[in-house]
Amino acid sequence: MNSNSSLLSIGKFELKFKHLLIIGILSLSFSISFLIRSQPAGFGWELNEFDPFFNYRATQYIVDNGINAYFEWNDDLSWYPIGRDVSETSQVMLHLTAAVTYWMFGGGGNLYDFTILFPVVFGSLTAIVIFALVRIIGGTTAGLFASLLYSISLPIIIRGQIGWFKSEPLGLFFGTLAIYLFLSGIKSKNNKIAIGKLIFAGIFFIFSLSAWGGDQFFIVPIGIFLLTLPFLRTDHKFLMWAIPLFTSSSIFTSLAFERLGTHFIMGLGGLSLIIPTIFLIICIIIQKKSKENTKNRNGLFFLAAILIIGSTFLMINAEANFIPLPSHRYLNAINPFLTTTDPLVDSVSEHATTTIAQSFLFHSILMIFAGLGIWLILKNSKKSTLIKNDMISFSLILGLTGVYVSSAFVRLEVFASFSIIILSSLGLSLLTKEIFVHKTEINKLKNIAIKSPFVIGLIILLALPLIFPAQGNTLSVTNNPPTILNGGSAYQISTTDWNDSLAWIKNNTPKDSVIAAWWDYGYWIQTKADRATLADNSTVHTSRIQNIAKMLLNTLDNAWNSLNEMQSDYVLIFVAGQRLTVDNNGSEPLYVLSGGGDESKKQWFMRIADEPLAKYLYSDGISGTDYFWNETLLGQMIPFTPLAYVNFQTDQQSATYQPGFTAVYSKDIKFPADGNGPLRLVYSSPSFDVEKGGQVIGVFIYEVNKDYVPLN
Structure with a gap:
């Protein structure tokens, strides 16, 4: 059956075989992710690790007392006798989302049980969101590969198992959704749709930061990406209002959260969005005023000046503290050489420095496909019908920054995994197109002889991390009792x-x-x-x-x-x-x-x-x-x-x-x-x-x- 064969017509919409195939693969990805993440339940039905217990108690407080009371809550069981201002020091969006979804879907059941399942559901749903994200970058095939790879990614599953009612599952869900809306918004040909997507991209980006501070590291590739846009795209009029709209949406939304607010805006996080946005506007103006043969050169000179001034300011700020610096563990991620300077940070096992052996354990086969993806992306960069230059730029920037920040802490391997999944998916998609799509003058038997080993070999390579090595594969490593x-x-x-x-x-x-x-x-x-x-x-x-x-x-x-x-x-x-x-x-x-x-x-x-x-x-x-x-x-x-x-x-x-x-x-x-x-x-x-x-x-x-x- 041809993938474009129509199965059912509903008004103007035609349900085709390829739609069923997409739904089937996404359902499979969700199910695989859900089942692997649920393994610890075999040891006992409990929240996992330490932070989830506070997050459950904070959610219970909202359910019992309401949202307004939550924002006034000083927890007197914490740090006796000082107490703790919960809304100022917590992952507020995690608690609010859990409480709201419990009111909507909990059915009056046990909240403790609901929070045990919460990370599995949102973690597995992210497999669908990452499909949408990678589809925007490299097409449907790449998106489907990304969804499958995400569902078996060891670093991501470890940080989102059943009972792991912590920041990462919801933070990654919101963060991935925000990036999808952002890229989809700047690719949209309909300005009204673009406006809606960019506004919600900014909102969900801040939601992700409120749910998990680690999403700060999504700012880095986005900020760098904004610096490249004046040189990669010619629709400057669109960029002049679209990017400021996204940044403004992020800034205004951050004011709703005590933990973010002005600290985020005037800190390295907010400035990593604001400064590239200002650069983009000024650079486009410079290019507009320049001659055709000098506009890119003038723009690059301006970029070099900004980078020099910015680097100098950061070095001075390290001593003078003109703007607030992130906490020590975030600085560790920016500069991995700081890892051993704070014993309290280093004493936490998830803050251990990532070793080469761990990186190979976490990513193994995907490293090969990621490298292949980079090569094929660059090889086909002039074929605009495959992947647009701005999407190529974003993929490579995300890949490099993801691997870099993950070198500081084991916990941040989720970013390396996220970026490697995207690059691997693009590589597999392009490789599949090379083998299956291009017409060749060979008979049917030879065609099968070429394609069948590719499919079988691909399945074996992707399934290998699930079963090998015996005590270090995805299934065995994630099958541990709740802490x-x-x-x-x-x-x-x-x-x-x-x-x-x-x-x-x-x-x-x-x-x-x-x-x-x-x-x-x-x-x-x-x-x-x-x-x-x-x-x-x-x-x-x-x-x-x-x-x-x-x-x-x-x-x-x-x-x-x-x-x-x-x-x-x-x-x-x-x-x-x-x-x-x-x-x-x-x-x-x-x-x-x-x-x-x-x-x-x-x-x-x-x-x-x-x-x-x-x-x-x-x-x-x-x-x-x-x-x-x-x-x-x-x-x-x-x-x-x-x-x-x-x-x-x-x-x-x-x-x-x-x-x-x-x-x-x-x-x-x-x-x-x-x-x-x-x-x-x-x-x-x-x-x-x-x-x-x-x-x-x-x-x-x-x-x-x-x-x-x-x-x-």
């Missing part, structure tokens, strides 16, 4: 330790209790235990986090004084490890730690507290010294004590630390519930008593002994 079920430990198990511990806090502590814990666990405690914490995952008060780190590494008396100064009633720590299959003397359980709990984060506590690591750790950077175990509050709170050191490769044992040896621990509760020390252990989670060979996902809750009398 609260394993505490974010290194063990791929599902336990009730954290849920039981949080339920214990909620049911057994006074409602006005204040919990001291490392900031990783703040949102869990606030949301599931309904108790105030000293710090949480928003990290808006870094000095408080530093004080908590110092408290954990301080001597017992000084730490007790710090806890009282911070008005803490309880202290929570998390320890992950594994019980060995043999016991000491046949009855004493033995354990190895370093499973991803506080025992594995202590080196970051030391860096954040600006303490010398050698004072607390041996040369391996993991094993605690005698001073750590005997003199620090954290060492005393961990209910284990090093018993010996073992080299598991040679079965050698040592009573003291030796390089290459691993500490083996026995249980040792230093602050019993009936003790007179500065703390009392009032709760330990179930896996503390795990059977031989089992994993410990240990949550330990200590009550601050207000009657303790320091010895000095």
Whole structure:
């Protein structure tokens, strides 16, 4: 059947076979994305990671109290006793969108369940939006390839699985929609349609920024793209009003959000749109006033002057701060060499610097097709019927900037994936046209012999990342338990330790209790235990986090004084490890730690507290010294004590630390519930008593002994 064969006529619209094919492929893309993203549900029905718990609580606040109350809300469970201005420090559009869609489609069901599914739905819908975007750039075939590639992209799926009620899924959805509307608007031949698309492009662009600050990095390619338009297009009258309309729409919409507003307009983000827009207008005027043979040269001179002045201003601003700079992690993305300068940023696993091995794991086969795409785009650049010059420019700019910013953080690999998907799709589309469309004087049998291996080989190459390598393919990497079920430990198990511990806090502590814990666990405690914490995952008060780190590494008396100064009633720590299959003397359980709990984060506590690591750790950077175990509050709170050191490769044992040896621990509760020390252990989670060979996902809750009398 011919793809243009008409199947059904409805008025002037004819439903053709190719329309069914497009609908079928888009449905397949949505379904594949949905199923892969839903894998963690097999371990348990929970929100995933840390931030989603606050986002759920903020959405619940809107549902219960209304939108107006949300914008007046100071969260008194956060950063006790300071609190937190939620609308000024949060992803407002994420909360509003979730609440509105819940009112529309929730049917009065459980909001917690709704937010668990929310990222899967919007993440999968983006597969359809990216089809529309790439279709604008390179045609329907390229769009369909993009949709399929997006549905199996490992970096994107990791940041949008079931329960991942965080910024990225909605931010990417709005951001992709905004770019589609922008490119569609400037390509439109109908000015009325162009006006509508450009206005909504600006609106959705700001929506994306409000949902996810990482969408700042879409500004970079758009800003650079605007600089190229006077040289790539001749419809200057259209550009003179279309681009300012888009920029104005973005600027005015940003004023509706406290977190953006004037800070965005006068910061690097807003100026990255405003300055290229002003340049475009002036450059077009210069070109209009110039002679035909000198207009491009004069425009390039003006561009060079702007770049020199802009670079000089940025260097001066780095010292003088005329305009507000982005936060440190955004500066890291702009300049990857800053990565190791802030221990708090570096302590977050998703802020780790991307390695070459990770890039190949994430993108593998797509890197080949992206390179092929760049080559074919440039090779066919003079064939205006394929891809217009301005779309070629945008694709290449997006590709280069996406790969660049992703080199700073693993988290930003979504931008590399996004840009590589677009380039790969264009490459595959052009390659497919080369093989299938061009007429050649060969018989039917030879035609099949050429095309069939191409199709089979293409399917194999695209399916390969789904199944290979065995422990590093897309399906296996994305099949992990929600974080609260394993505490974010290194063990791929599902336990009730954290849920039981949080339920214990909620049911057994006074409602006005204040919990001291490392900031990783703040949102869990606030949301599931309904108790105030000293710090949480928003990290808006870094000095408080530093004080908590110092408290954990301080001597017992000084730490007790710090806890009282911070008005803490309880202290929570998390320890992950594994019980060995043999016991000491046949009855004493033995354990190895370093499973991803506080025992594995202590080196970051030391860096954040600006303490010398050698004072607390041996040369391996993991094993605690005698001073750590005997003199620090954290060492005393961990209910284990090093018993010996073992080299598991040679079965050698040592009573003291030796390089290459691993500490083996026995249980040792230093602050019993009936003790007179500065703390009392009032709760330990179930896996503390795990059977031989089992994993410990240990949550330990200590009550601050207000009657303790320091010895000095």
